[in-house]
Amino acid sequence: MKIILLGPPGAGKGTQAEILTEKLKIPQISTGDILRAAVKAGTPVGLQAKAYMDAGDLVPDDVIIGVVKERLTEKDCEKGYIFDGMPRTIAQAEALDAQNVQIDAVLSIEVPDEIIITRLGGRRTCPECGMIYHTQTKKPSKDGICDACGAGLIIRKDDETETIKNRLETYHKETAPLIDYYRAQGKLKDVGGEYNIASQTAEVFKVLGL
Numbered sequence: 001m002k003i004i005l006l007g008p009p010g011a012g013k014g015t016q017a018e019i020l021t022e023k024l025k026i027p028q029i030s031t032g033d034i035l036r037a038a039v040k041a042g043t044p045v046g047l048q049a050k051a052y053m054d055a056g057d058l059v060p061d062d063v064i065i066g067v068v069k070e071r072l073t074e075k076d077c078e079k080g081y082i083f084d085g086m087p088r089t090i091a092q093a094e095a096l097d098a099q100n101v102q103i104d105a106v107l108s109i110e111v112p113d114e115i116i117i118t119r120l121g122g123r124r125t126c127p128e129c130g131m132i133y134h135t136q137t138k139k140p141s142k143d144g145i146c147d148a149c150g151a152g153l154i155i156r157k158d159d160e161t162e163t164i165k166n167r168l169e170t171y172h173k174e175t176a177p178l179i180d181y182y183r184a185q186g187k188l189k190d191v192g193g194e195y196n197i198a199s200q201t202a203e204v205f206k207v208l209g210l
């Protein structure tokens with residue numbers, strides 16, 4: 001099964017992708033995670049991507065398309081995967097089509113901007129292992145400390161208020177047109193984004209027939 005999770009930053013794509021990964025035993029492909037790892041490791045891709053990410057802008061399509069193409073050659077992708085945060089532009093979607101990647105379903109998680117701003121403002125990230133927490137909805141057991149690896153949690157630069165506003169603008173301009181793109185292909189499934197995690201998961205499972 002090949003699934004795309006589409007929606008603004010903070011819609012719950014990463015959380016639902018993690019849950020689907022467990023359920024379907026296929027990997028989550030998060031371009032954001034891949035890029036953050038590249039930045040941390042100081043690879044050429046990381047060096048190219050950092051300034052765009054810090055500003056809340058999209059990393060150029062050719063960089064993303066190259067990174068994803070390489071990731072899809074790995075063995076764990078054989079039975080399918082869940083794209084989280086990819087594609088983000090029509091050009092990226094067209095590149096997947098051109099590579100003959102057969103997507104089964106595109107889940108569109110729509111959430112109003114005001115809710116996103118509150119959600120992302122409370123987001124805390126582990127700089128070591130990438131686990132994500134929230135000051136209200138997903139607290140770590142020990143304040144400010146990652147449950148998984150014990151590192152101190154941080155506010156990602158791109159979760160700062162001004163950057164969030166830019167990311168939302170970018171989403172509406174560049175990414176939201178993908179909703180119609182995939183609707184036209186008959187693959188789009190709408191999922192409400194204002195729920196709590198459990199009811200959102202229930203809806204995701206329902207639209208996928210799981």
Ligand code: AMP
Pocket residue numbers: 009031032033035052053054056057058059060064084085086087088089092158167
């Ligand atoms: P995310 O964790 O998915 O919100 O991604 C964090 C940042 O990485 C984004 O704000 C972009 O700068 C960059 N990024 C991630 N995925 C993509 C993509 N598919 N296309 C362009 N930029 C991306």
